[in-house]
Amino acid sequence: MNYNQYTSRLLERAVxxxxxxxxxxxxxxxxxxxxxxxxxxxDVEIFSHSLTSLKKEIFHCAKCHNISDQEVCSICSNNKRDxxxxxxxENIRNVMAIEATQQFNGLYHVLGGVIxxxxxxxxxxxxxxxxVGRVSxxxxxxxxxxxxxxxxxxxxxxxxxxxxxxxDINISTLARGVAxxxxxxxxxxxxxxxxxxxxxxxxxxxxxx
Amino acid sequence: xxxxxxxxxxFKNFSELDVxxxxxxxxxxxxxxxxxxxxxDSIYYLSFCKSYFNPADSQNIRHHNDxxxxxxxxxxxxxxxxxxxxxxxxxxKQFKRNGNEYQRLAEHIGLIPLVMVSPADAxxxxxxxxxxxxxxxxxxxxxxxxxLNNLIRYxxxxxxxxxxxxxxxxxxxxDEEALDIWDQQLAELAGYIHNKRSGFINELLPIFQYxxxxxxxxxxxxxxxxxxxxxxxxxxxIIRNARQKDRILQHSTVGIHRDDLKxxxxxxPIKRQGSxxxxxxxxxxLKLAQYDFLxxxxxxxxMILLDDVFDKLDNRRVTQLIKLVSEEHFGQTFITDKSExxxxxxxxxxxxxxxxxxxxxxxxxxxxxxxxxx
Ligand SMILES: Nc1ncnc2c1ncn2[C@@H]1O[C@H](COP(=O)(O)OP(=O)(O)OP(=O)(O)O)[C@@H](O)[C@H]1O
Ligand SMILES: [Mg+2]
Ligand SMILES: [Zn+2]
Numbered sequence: 001m002n003y004n005q006y007t008s009r010l011l012e013r014a015v016x017x018x019x020x021x022x023x024x025x026x027x028x029x030x031x032x033x034x035x036x037x038x039x040x041x042x043d044v045e046i047f048s049h050s051l052t053s054l055k056k057e058i059f060h061c062a063k064c065h066n067i068s069d070q071e072v073c074s075i076c077s078n079n080k081r082d083x084x085x086x087x088x089x090e091n092i093r094n095v096m097a098i099e100a101t102q103q104f105n106g107l108y109h110v111l112g113g114v115i116x117x118x119x120x121x122x123x124x125x126x127x128x129x130x131x132v133g134r135v136s137x138x139x140x141x142x143x144x145x146x147x148x149x150x151x152x153x154x155x156x157x158x159x160x161x162x163x164x165x166x167x168d169i170n171i172s173t174l175a176r177g178v179a180x181x182x183x184x185x186x187x188x189x190x191x192x193x194x195x196x197x198x199x200x201x202x203x204x205x206x207x208x209x
Numbered sequence: 210x211x212x213x214x215x216x217x218x219x220f221k222n223f224s225e226l227d228v229x230x231x232x233x234x235x236x237x238x239x240x241x242x243x244x245x246x247x248x249x250d251s252i253y254y255l256s257f258c259k260s261y262f263n264p265a266d267s268q269n270i271r272h273h274n275d276x277x278x279x280x281x282x283x284x285x286x287x288x289x290x291x292x293x294x295x296x297x298x299x300x301x302k303q304f305k306r307n308g309n310e311y312q313r314l315a316e317h318i319g320l321i322p323l324v325m326v327s328p329a330d331a332x333x334x335x336x337x338x339x340x341x342x343x344x345x346x347x348x349x350x351x352x353x354x355x356x357l358n359n360l361i362r363y364x365x366x367x368x369x370x371x372x373x374x375x376x377x378x379x380x381x382x383x384d385e386e387a388l389d390i391w392d393q394q395l396a397e398l399a400g401y402i403h404n405k406r407s408g409f410i411n412e413l414l415p416i417f418q419y420x421x422x423x424x425x426x427x428x429x430x431x432x433x434x435x436x437x438x439x440x441x442x443x444x445x446x447i448i449r450n451a452r453q454k455d456r457i458l459q460h461s462t463v464g465i466h467r468d469d470l471k472x473x474x475x476x477x478p479i480k481r482q483g484s485x486x487x488x489x490x491x492x493x494x495l496k497l498a499q500y501d502f503l504x505x506x507x508x509x510x511x512m513i514l515l516d517d518v519f520d521k522l523d524n525r526r527v528t529q530l531i532k533l534v535s536e537e538h539f540g541q542t543f544i545t546d547k548s549e550x551x552x553x554x555x556x557x558x559x560x561x562x563x564x565x566x567x568x569x570x571x572x573x574x575x576x577x578x579x580x581x582x583x
Contacts, residue, residue: 115390117372122387151365151394159390189354 063134065110065127067092075099075107082106084141088131088160090114090148098146106144109134114147114156123159131160135167142170149176175200210285210321210509211541212252218278219271221247222571231580232284233562234535234542238549238576243568245545249325249514252543255281255292256323256512258304258314266296283321285509292321319351322503322511326496326518333495334480334488338469345470348499349409352506356405363398363465366391371460378459388452396445399465403441406468410435416501421494424529431479431491434471438463485521493518493530500539510540519546528555535561549576 006012011033018029036044060066061073068074075081075095085106089095095108111126134140143164147153161171177195178187187195217226222244237245246262250269253261260269270277276297283290293305304311311317332340350357370391377383414433421431439447444464451463472479472491479491503511513534519527531552534542546552549565556563556579565577 115387117369117376117387120376122373122376122384151362152369155366155369155390155394158393162386162390190358193355 064108065112065130066095066108080105084139085144086131086134086140086142087144087146089146090153094146106142111147111156114150114152115159116152126156128160128163132163135164135169140167140169142172145171145173149174210283210512212255212281212512213284213289214282215248215252216278216280217248217251218276219274220251220277220279221269221271223247223251224271224571226571226573228566228573228575230541231562231564231578232541233580234531234544234556234564236549236552236556236563236565237543237545237568237573238547238552238565239545239568240547244571245568246327246516248568248573249327249516249543249545251279252281252512252514253323253325254279254294256318256321258294258302258317261325261327262329266302267298270296270298290320292317319507322507322509323514324496324500324503324511325514325516326493327514327516328520330492330496331488333492334472334483338467341470341472342466342468344495345406345409345468348413348502349405351503353405356402359398359401363395363402366394366398367461367464367466370395374455374459374461377456383456392445392448392452395461395464396448399439399444399448400441402465403437403439403444403468406437406465407435407441410470413498413502417494417498420497420533421490423533424490424493424526425487426525426529429487430475431494432471432473432476434473436469436471437465438467439465486523486526489518489521490526497533510538512541512543513539514543516545518544519551527551531555531559535559553577 006015014033014036015026015029018024018032019026021029024032036047039047057069059068059071059073061068061076062071063076064073066073066075070077082105085104086109087098087104087106088109088111089098090111090113092110095110098104098108109127109131111128111131113121113126115121115123115126131143135143143160145157145160147156157173164171175198176191177198178184178191184192211232212230213232214229215226216228217223220226226248237248239245250260250262253259259266263269276295279294281292283292291305291307293303293308295303302314304314304317306317306320333344346357346360350360370388373387373391410433417433418431421429448461448463451461455462474483474487474491479488483491500511500513515530515534518530522530531544533539544552549567552565556565561579562581563577563579564575565579566573567576
């Protein structure tokens, strides 16, 4: 079948828009559009309205740059959370991942990426200054660097570390090591070597997990 | 470890082949273009999951056909290992060990240690420094995964730093702070890699010299000299000092990506001063030294494939080489030559199991069986 032959320009336009979404090919796009066409008018109205208002009305939290319905997000404005602890992450999905662990009760700071000149991303393209601002004006005791364990992630860690070097705070980074459930003989040598070097006292491994 | 049996279907100029090999020396004789090197390449595939010569797998399928199959039955500590490599045009390469397909080809590398000696190795002498770095990296990476990992990281940092320098030029700006973090990473990794490389060359040198002396049976002094812009501790300083130059040239002019290995014969560059036979001997000695490294790490005797080694070597050196690979130290050996005369003359005087095969337009016949059980 040739998906370029549409009998309606409107149909074609809708398919084009859906096909722009990540992971959606033209075939799937056509299926989705035809499905929508079959739905009651109100449903399609709700669907399209949710998209327009998403873009128009959503905020990026003024403090942590997480996505939010208000100017300050529900995490930052929750006074049960420990505001002396800031966990620096690359993006919103990372916030969701750490929230899902239910192990962290501090605040976040969404950087918006990592430094990568090849992709045209420098420190100025990230929310780096705002992080420095938070550390200097809020009562921060510890900053946790939770960026990807890639070379770019490590470089960005290094940059932040230097930026925050003059403040009297602890700067920590996620432990990297053998994954839970991994058999030792199948763990790659690099991870294993690192886990040996950065081993932890046994006592501390007893109660948290 | 040795290859007992090799079967090919539609691999290069072999339509079908099934050959049982000697665990000692296997000689393949034949005229130009009959398929000797192709046969070696198929064995190389079984070890490294790829061709020694042609990175495009599908070009190794016999013309006008749609697939190739390479199968090898190895004997490793009296256990049989069946390795299968199959490629269908426009499909993913399949690699199996004893009937189980590998998820990642990297898991297979190292199971069958092998050293290939080929006329293509001449690039090590005649080409630029990149070839020599590739040789060093290849040998070290085989036993040191952290080295490989840090090398990959180094190359990424280098790319990023170069991108940054280009961006500075494009936007007519300069940001020391942004450069700092890349310099620091580059320097740390350079120090690590430098250390490993110089340690490796130090260990390699005496082995290399031993092999050269053995084959040359003479008094030619050969040397390998590691050349680098820095020493292991001063990289940050010299990378920093190069900033202004790097800014103008828009790339990183200092680092271990500029390292070289100076190859000398009686103090002069082998590339200019060495005769063709001396160069050949030099390369052979380098590959044999590599063999020793591989053997120490894998704790088994690797296979060694000597393609066209006799070309340009005098009779005395050829005899020395065969004597060498017949020793207990070496395992299964494969050798090619234009005709059997040469080899037959030498093998007659050395008590070692061997077989001689004639290669003729993609077909193979055994013409001599010097195995002991026969
Ligand atoms: N994909 C292919 N299909 C069919 N034939 C091929 C293919 N690739 C290479 N050949 C043939 O293989 C031959 C070369 O074989 P090879 O390089 O093994 O020769 P050789 O015996 O090593 O010769 P020499 O003594 O010159 O080194 C050429 O004739 C070439 O046409
Ligand atoms: Mg050949
Ligand atoms: Zn917030």
